Amino acid sequence: MRTSTLLDEARRAVLGGGRDLSLEELRGLASLPVEDVPSLAALAHEVRLDRCGPEVEVEGILSAKTGGCPEDCHFCSQSSKFETPVRPTGYLDMDQVLAAARETKELGASEFCIVMALRGPDERTIDNVIEATKVIQDETGLNVAASLGILTRDQAERLAAGGVHRYNHNLETSRSFFPEIVSTHTWDERFETCSMVRETGMELCCGALLGMGESTDQRIELLGQLREVGPTEVPLNFLNPRPGTPLGDRSVMEPLDAIRWIALFRLALPEVILRYAGGREVTLGELQAMGMTAGINALIVGNYLTTLGRQPLQDIKMLADLKMPIGALSKVI
Ligand code: SF4
DSSP states (O other), X not given: OOHHHHHHHHHIIIIISOOOOOHHHHHHHHXXXXXXXXXXXXXXXXXXXXXXXXXXXXXXEEEEEOSOBSOOOTTOTTBTTSOOSOOOOOOOOHHHHHHHHHHHHHTTOSEEEEEEOOSSOOHHHHHHHHHHHHHHHHHHOOEEEEXXXXXXXXXXXXXXXXXXXXXXXXXXXXXXXXXXXXXXXXXXXXXXHHHHHHXXXXXXXXXXXXXXXXXXXXXXXXXXXXXXXXXXXXXXXXOOOOTTSTTTTOOXXXXXXXXXXXXXXXXXXXXXXXXXXXXXXXXXXXXHHHHHTTTOOEEEESXXXXXXXXXXXXXXXXXXXXXXXXXXXXXXX
């Protein structure tokens, strides 16, 4: 089918009738020639403005416990299974967490996420995160999110009751590709934690990592699986090959290919908060602003756990240049 026909049909479906595109239609759009990627991006931007508005949500993340993780996710320099330059740290104390939250607030962010490199939390960690949540909310007014790995139902209920409003747990990749990337836990365990998060009333933040060697069909499969789990937010990561990890020798995705997939994520999931997460600088380079007009409507500023993101003020300037206001999307969705 011709490009213009595919794009017209997609526009009619998503904007005209409010119908979800089928996985087959998404597969068709995924194979458009590279010169048509800007048109695909323009459609995704229209969809984002129509469904989500012009605001961009800005979030700061803090790695409150780095490295030493017993899991073997092949992309991750925080795994204790690989020889990487990341040195494990202990848990940060409350003053350090609060100082990072205050800095985040000063940038105009509405969300602060506490991230720990863990298979899953113990009871003491849950207690500490609940205590930190209360202090951060009282002192800064920020929404607090957490990313602590696989949860039990009781832990998910306690976090929800303790004021954690959003929980991050990524599917990372499709169910069929996952065993090639992780052997210490299953995709189904991840899916189960994601489902539990929603059942306890927290918003689900469930991300993807592209560029690990998955096929186009497996990316489309992942889009279907993300629809099933129903996230409020999808952080989109691109592989930034880390030395010492099994994926350390892979090449990064082509910038226009990354733009294509940003657009496809927006078209597949029109109402989610689609957040630029790790790997965007190394993958997109000069095309970072183009991602903002291809469906992205949220940013993580500053530190990405083990690799430094660019300076937060550069991102804030990019938003100002694009005339995109910083807003708290979770309040309007
Ligand atoms: S991705 Fe998370 S669970 Fe996997 S090794 Fe890294 S810190 Fe551990």
